[in-house]
Structures are given as C-alpha cells and as structure tokens.
Amino acid sequence: MAPSVQPSSSPLRTSEGDEKYANVKWEELGFSLIPTDCMYVAKCRQGESFTEGKIVPYGDISISPCCPILNYGQGLFEGLKAYRTEDDRILIFRPHENALRMQDGAERLCMAQPSVEFFVEAVKQTVLANKKWVPPPGKGALYIRPLLIGSGAILGVAPAPEYTFLIYASPVGDYHKASSGLNLRVDHKSHRAHSGGTGGVKSCTNYSPVVKSLVEAKSSGFSDVLFLDAATGRNIEEASACNIFIVKGNIVSTPPTSGTILPGITRKSISELARDIGYQVQERDVSVDELLEADEVFCTGTAVVVKAVETVTFHDKKVKYRTGKEALSKKLHSMLTSIQTGLVEDTKGWMVDIDPCQG
Amino acid sequence: MAPSVQPSSSPLRTSEGDEKYANVKWEELGFSLIPTDCMYVAKCRQGESFTEGKIVPYGDISISPCCPILNYGQGLFEGLKAYRTEDDRILIFRPHENALRMQDGAERLCMAQPSVEFFVEAVKQTVLANKKWVPPPGKGALYIRPLLIGSGAILGVAPAPEYTFLIYASPVGDYHKASSGLNLRVDHKSHRAHSGGTGGVKSCTNYSPVVKSLVEAKSSGFSDVLFLDAATGRNIEEASACNIFIVKGNIVSTPPTSGTILPGITRKSISELARDIGYQVQERDVSVDELLEADEVFCTGTAVVVKAVETVTFHDKKVKYRTGKEALSKKLHSMLTSIQTGLVEDTKGWMVDIDPCQG
Numbered sequence: 110m111a112p113s114v115q116p117s118s119s120p121l122r123t124s125e126g127d128e129k130y131a132n133v134k135w136e137e138l139g140f141s142l143i144p145t146d147c148m149y150v151a152k153c154r155q156g157e158s159f160t161e162g163k164i165v166p167y168g169d170i171s172i173s174p175c176c177p178i179l180n181y182g183q184g185l186f187e188g189l190k191a192y193r194t195e196d197d198r199i200l201i202f203r204p205h206e207n208a209l210r211m212q213d214g215a216e217r218l219c220m221a222q223p224s225v226e227f228f229v230e231a232v233k234q235t236v237l238a239n240k241k242w243v244p245p246p247g248k249g250a251l252y253i254r255p256l257l258i259g260s261g262a263i264l265g266v267a268p269a270p271e272y273t274f275l276i277y278a279s280p281v282g283d284y285h286k287a288s289s290g291l292n293l294r295v296d297h298k299s300h301r302a303h304s305g306g307t308g309g310v311k312s313c314t315n316y317s318p319v320v321k322s323l324v325e326a327k328s329s330g331f332s333d334v335l336f337l338d339a340a341t342g343r344n345i346e347e348a349s350a351c352n353i354f355i356v357k358g359n360i361v362s363t364p365p366t367s368g369t370i371l372p373g374i375t376r377k378s379i380s381e382l383a384r385d386i387g388y389q390v391q392e393r394d395v396s397v398d399e400l401l402e403a404d405e406v407f408c409t410g411t412a413v414v415v416k417a418v419e420t421v422t423f424h425d426k427k428v429k430y431r432t433g434k435e436a437l438s439k440k441l442h443s444m445l446t447s448i449q450t451g452l453v454e455d456t457k458g459w460m461v462d463i464d465p466c467q468g
Numbered sequence: 469m470a471p472s473v474q475p476s477s478s479p480l481r482t483s484e485g486d487e488k489y490a491n492v493k494w495e496e497l498g499f500s501l502i503p504t505d506c507m508y509v510a511k512c513r514q515g516e517s518f519t520e521g522k523i524v525p526y527g528d529i530s531i532s533p534c535c536p537i538l539n540y541g542q543g544l545f546e547g548l549k550a551y552r553t554e555d556d557r558i559l560i561f562r563p564h565e566n567a568l569r570m571q572d573g574a575e576r577l578c579m580a581q582p583s584v585e586f587f588v589e590a591v592k593q594t595v596l597a598n599k600k601w602v603p604p605p606g607k608g609a610l611y612i613r614p615l616l617i618g619s620g621a622i623l624g625v626a627p628a629p630e631y632t633f634l635i636y637a638s639p640v641g642d643y644h645k646a647s648s649g650l651n652l653r654v655d656h657k658s659h660r661a662h663s664g665g666t667g668g669v670k671s672c673t674n675y676s677p678v679v680k681s682l683v684e685a686k687s688s689g690f691s692d693v694l695f696l697d698a699a700t701g702r703n704i705e706e707a708s709a710c711n712i713f714i715v716k717g718n719i720v721s722t723p724p725t726s727g728t729i730l731p732g733i734t735r736k737s738i739s740e741l742a743r744d745i746g747y748q749v750q751e752r753d754v755s756v757d758e759l760l761e762a763d764e765v766f767c768t769g770t771a772v773v774v775k776a777v778e779t780v781t782f783h784d785k786k787v788k789y790r791t792g793k794e795a796l797s798k799k800l801h802s803m804l805t806s807i808q809t810g811l812v813e814d815t816k817g818w819m820v821d822i823d824p825c826q827g
Contacts, residue, residue: 140623142621144621148533174528179543180672218677256538264500264613275533303661307676307677312677314673315673316542317536321578339664412624
C-alpha cells in the first residue's frame with residue numbers, strides 16, 4: 110500500500126529551504142501535519158524494557174493487522190512542544206511530565222513502559238534530528254507526538270506481546286484560528302469519560318468517541334465542545350482536547366484530576382503561574398451554573414496553550430466572557446510563553462535544552 | 469521494521485498440508501492467531517464509498533504514524549465465523565448483521581461506511597481465498613475479523629481523511645479452555661461503558677480499557693470479568709467480550725441494548741432460539757441481585773458461542789449455577805451450532821454459502 114502522506118505533500122512546503130531552516134511557509138503555520146525528516150522508533154516485548162531506539166526517516170510504519178492498537182485501542186499518545194529562542198537555543202517544555210503521564214497510561218492499559226530517562230532522551234533525539242523544522246522565534250513550535258502502541262499480534266482481547274514507542278513531529282502554529290476567543294458548546298447528551306475508565310490517562314480511546322460531538326458543534330459554528338461528568342451531568346470536565354478554567358474575582362477554579370479528566374501539563378503549569386501572581390487556585394468540582402456565572406473562562410493544553418473562551422452555549426443560553434487585554438488568560442499566556450520561548454528566565458526548571466552545551 | 473508475525477510462526481502449524489487443508493493441527497485449535505494465506509484490503513477517502521478491494525497475501529500493513537487509528541482510536545472491528553459442513557460446503561453465520569453493526573459504528577465514529585453488499589462480498593471473498601483454513605467439520609471454525617480504521621494522516625482530533633477496510637482470518641477452536649463453565653468476577657470498581665459513549669458499537673475503544681480488570685481477574689483464577697452499568701452500579705452489562713443471560717424458571721433475561729452494551733449477533737440469535745423452544749425472553753435491566761439468585765447464567769458471543777457460567781463472584785460472595793447436560797445453555801449451544809455447521813436445516817436464513825452453486 111502506498112504511503113498515506115508523502116513528506117512533500119503539505120501545501121505549506123516551499124520549494125527551497127536552507128541550512129538552518131526547512132522549506133516551510135512559517136508565517137502560515139496552523140495545526141496541521143507538515144511531515145519532517147525523521148522520526149524515532151523503539152520496540153520492546155511485553156515484560157521487557159525499552160533499551161534501544163533509533164532515528165529513522167519519517168514515513169509509514171509496518172504493523173500486523175492483528176495487533177491491539179488496530180483492533181482494541183491499546184495505545185497512548187503524548188503531545189509536547191519545542192521552541193526556538195531568540196538566541197537560537199531549542200527548548201522543550203517539561204518533557205519529564207509527559208514521560209510520567211505516559212507511564213501512568215501504560216500501567217492503566219497494561220503496556221510496557223518507557224522509563225522517564227528513555228522517553229526524554231528519545232524526545233531530545235527527535236528534536237535534534239528535526240532541528241530545521243523548529244520554527245523561527247515567534248512563529249510557532251515544533252509539536253512532538255510520542256506514541257506508545259500495542260503492536261505485537263494477538264487475536265483475543267489481551268495485552269500485546271510487543272510494543273512500539275514512536276515519536277514524530279510537525280511544526281505548528283495556532284490550534285484554533287479564531288482570534289478573540291473560543292465559542293464552546295456544552296454537550297448535555299454525550300460524555301467523554303466515566304469513573305474507572307481511561308479519561309484520566311492520555312489513551313487513544315478517549316478521542317475518537319468525542320469526534321462526532323465535535324464535528325456537529327463545528328458545523329454549527331462552535332470552536333469546541335465542553336463535556337460534563339457522566340456521573341451527575343452537572344459538572345464541567347474538559348473540552349475535546351484541552352482542560353478548562355473559570356475565573357471569578359480572585360479565584361481560579363478547574364475540575365480536579367480524579368480519573369475522568371486529563372491531568373494536563375499546561376493545566377498544572379498555569380495553576381502554578383496563577384498562584385504566583387496572587388490568584389487563589391481551586392481544583393474542585395465546577396458546576397455548569399458556576400461556569401455560566403464566571404467572569405472569565407479559558408482553556409489550556411499543549412496544542413492550544415492558553416486560550417480565552419469568548420462564549421459558552423448551554424441549551425439555549427449563551428454567555429459571553431471577558432477576553433482581550435484585560436483577561437487573566439492573556440496574562441497567563443504571556444507568562445507561560447515567555448518562559449517557553451526563553452524570553453524570561455526559567456526559574457522553575459521547566460525547560461530542557463536539547464543541547465545543554467549551547468545553553 | 470520486520471513483520472511482527474511470520475505466517476509460519478504458529479506452533480499449531482505442521483510441516484505439510486494437502487490440497488484440501490492447510491497444515492494445521494486441527495485437534496489442538498484454541499483462540500489464538502494462526503495466520504492464513506490471504507487478507508482483503510480496500511481503501512476509500514472520507515466522503516466517498518468503498519468500491520473496490522482486493523485479496524492480498526496476509527502480512528503487515530503500511531500505515532502513517534499520524535493516522536487516527538494509531539493516535540485517536542478511530543477504529544471498529546467485527547468478528548464472525550465460517551463453518552465447514554459434513555457435505556463440504558462452507559457457511560458463514562449472519563454476515564449481513566455484522567455489516568449493519570459496522571455501519572452503526574462507522575456513523576458513531578464519523579467514518580466512511582462499507583455498504584452491506586460490499587461488506588458481505590468481501591467476507592465471502594476472504595473465506596474463499598482462505599478455504600483451506602476452514603477447519604474440518606466439528607474441529608472449529610474460521611474466525612473472520614473485519615476492521616475499519618482511520619488510516620489517513622491528520623494531526624488534530626478529527627475524522628481521518630482516508631479509511632482502510634481490511635479482513636483477516638484465523639482458524640479457531642474454543643475461546644475458553646475451561647470445560648464445565650466460566651468463573652466470572654463482577655467488577656465493582658471499573659465500568660466498561662457510559663451513556664453517550666461507544667459501548668453500543670464495536671469500537672476498538674471499548675476493549676483496551678477492560679484489559680487491566682481482565683488480567684487481574686485471570687491472575688486470580690477467574691475466566692472473565694462481568695461489568696456493571698456506570699450510571700447506577702447495580703445492573704449487569706456484559707463481560708469483557710461477550711453478552712450475558714440469566715435463566716430463572718421459564719424466563720431468560722438479558723440486559724437491553726440501550727447504548728452501553730454490544731448488540732451481539734449471537735445474543736440476538738440465542739434470544740430467538742430460546743423463544744422458539746418456549747422460553748420467555750426479556751431484554752431489560754438485570755440487577756446483580758437477580759444474577760446472584762438465577763438458576764443458570766450463560767454468555768454469548770461470536771468467539772465464545774454459548775458458554776455456561778459455573779460461578780459468579782461478587783465481593784466475597786460466590787454463587788454456583790446449573791451447568792452441564794441439564795442446562796438450557798447446553799441445549800441452545802447445540803441448537804445454534806447445528807444450524808451453523810449445517811447439521812440441521814437453516815429455516816431462518818442465517819447461513820450464507822460462500823459458493824451458492826454448490827449449496
């Protein structure tokens with residue numbers, strides 16, 4: 110079978126690159142795949158450890174039709190970003206956190222676990238091998254997508270006998286093109302996760318089930334869907350691929366990570382930054398009623414970073430929130446991206462330089 | 469990357485086959501993969517129809533690392549069986565039902581849908597091409613596994629731009645080796661599905677999340693796990709990969725297909741057969757209390773066919789049920805398999821002959 114995507118197939122590729130940069134129209138980056146030169150691949154048997162991986166040319170992988178990732182959804186992914194600084198260093202945001210989250214997911218889905226060291230080293234190698242694809246400062250980031258998939262053949266429902274850990278990357282810009290803020294629709298019919306399910310890990314199984322709701326919302330002009338908890342239907346959980354915060358006065362609230370929402374790394378970082386500037390941050394159940402009465406609402410995630418919510422629609426009610434220069438989300442976005450892009454000193458130890466000798 | 473499984477790798481392969489049969493130790497069949505000669509593959513773009521597929525040698529497929537089946541769980545599977553009759557016909561059990569169920573799943577996951585005709589024709593072609601792998605009468609069946617997967621590359625959470633429909637097959641014997649009956653453990657902590665989720669379609673996303681509970685139960689000596697509904701935690705839903713029935717006097721009860729359990733084809737067929745012999749069949753909520761007080765309990769599914777449950781364990785309580793010759797499940801198993809293997813006339817129009825001219 111022919112590759113689904115040829116490396117040259119993106120409309121954002123230009124005819125020529127140079128020694129420093131790949132041939133990409135950097136000004137036009139959105140959140141779509143621009144295949145890069147290389148990816149990272151490692152394999153291990155169930156019960157063994159990932160000990161060796163390698164950088165290979167980006168391209169289709171070969172996999173058994175009878176493996177659990179294709180048949181039973183035994184797969185996890187991560188998402189993280191590398192940024193180019195003004196002084197031409199390349200920094201990765203909190204890769205150890207992604208490594209730990211993948212380990213939690215691997216435990217939940219009975220998969221072989223890459224060690225934190227192995228994961229972080231593999232991410233660094235992937236970024237280094239795709240250095241030309243890290244956008245110029247201010248133009249975006251190199252989005253890095255680690256996958257852990259059950260790739261060994263097995264017919265019945267059981268852990269795979271073999272696992273593949275793979276990392277690919279793509280330069281990206283904004284996830285949502287909407288400028289002023291997101292327009293969310295609260296989904297009051299379907300839920301994203303349930304207690305004892307996989308909603309608290311970054312399992313592939315959490316995503317295809319929300320696509321229908323997302324497609325329907327987008328076709329009605331919304332940016333994204335906000336899900337409610339399956340147990341009561343009263344509390345907000347998260348959007349299709351990002352966490353949510355509400356602001357009321359000096360209090361910033363976000364749903365707790367009790368197994369049905371993703372423990373977002375941007376979520377955790379933003380909570381810390383909000384506390385740093387004097388806000389009280391509460392991780393607790395947040396009802397739809399509170400959401401509708403908030404001063405401000407925003408979403409966080411690796412892909413969206415920090416994004417203001419302009420409106421929320423629940424049944425026939427549409428509420429508008431503070432956005433723009435006055436919004437807390439604007440300030441937090443600026444604080445976070447300043448650290449990520451090296452504009453301010455990283456006093457938190459969040460950034461990992463792919464080449465410490467240059468740092 | 470090297471193929472995960474070489475066609476010759478099964479320990480059940482013998483050195484020689486003949487013109488009629490492949491080289492398999494038919495007496496030793498269980499439910500594990502024995503790769504056959506051929507598989508069926510078709511592709512189509514989102515918004516278009518599957519119009520053409522082909523039989524190709526069984527082996528690894530090539531797929532983009534950035535496709536929704538690997539990243540977001542956008543995949544469905546089916547399972548059905550072909551049987552060899554004493555007069556050497558090959559019959560497939562109710563393939564139209566699998567085709568319809570895959571269409572429901574494709575609608576739920578926003579995927580391109582194979583038409584019923586296309587699906588059934590592809591199944592027939594797959595069986596015909598693997599005719600030597602259909603076990604001798606009474607030794608098992610050819611298990612047929614259609615997959616529909618989001619195979620086109622896309623970075624964000626969205627429907628794939630391209631889909632692959634693939635069918636592979638494997639000769640199989642009994643799913644559970646246990647002879648007298650299954651020993652089920654009721655999982656009172658984790659659930660399989662929630663309202664508005666994907667529990668009612670045969671989505672890959674329903675299976676990897678139950679593996680942990682299943683592995684833990686098996687390591688404690690149980691055959692399988694029985695899940696309770698996420699909404700109340702009081703009603704039984706299904707086991708890890710089969711439906712459940714309880715028998716009390718003349719009444720056979722099974723949970724309703726209201727979105728959180730799989731609408732099993734064996735389930736539907738067994739309900740019809742039970743009615744045929746005078747039982748009252750009720751599709752309704754069945755509480756754990758009722759389960760524990762039943763005369764008999766059994767599971768149904770393509771892989772397990774009809775299998776008696778010998779014991780159910782809920783917390784510290786273990787209940788034993790009627791099994792063996794006196795059990796209704798024994799009678800229903802016999803009725804169903806007699807139709808499937810052509811021992812009795814199929815008056816229901818369930819069986820499809822892969823070569824009607826011989827039929």
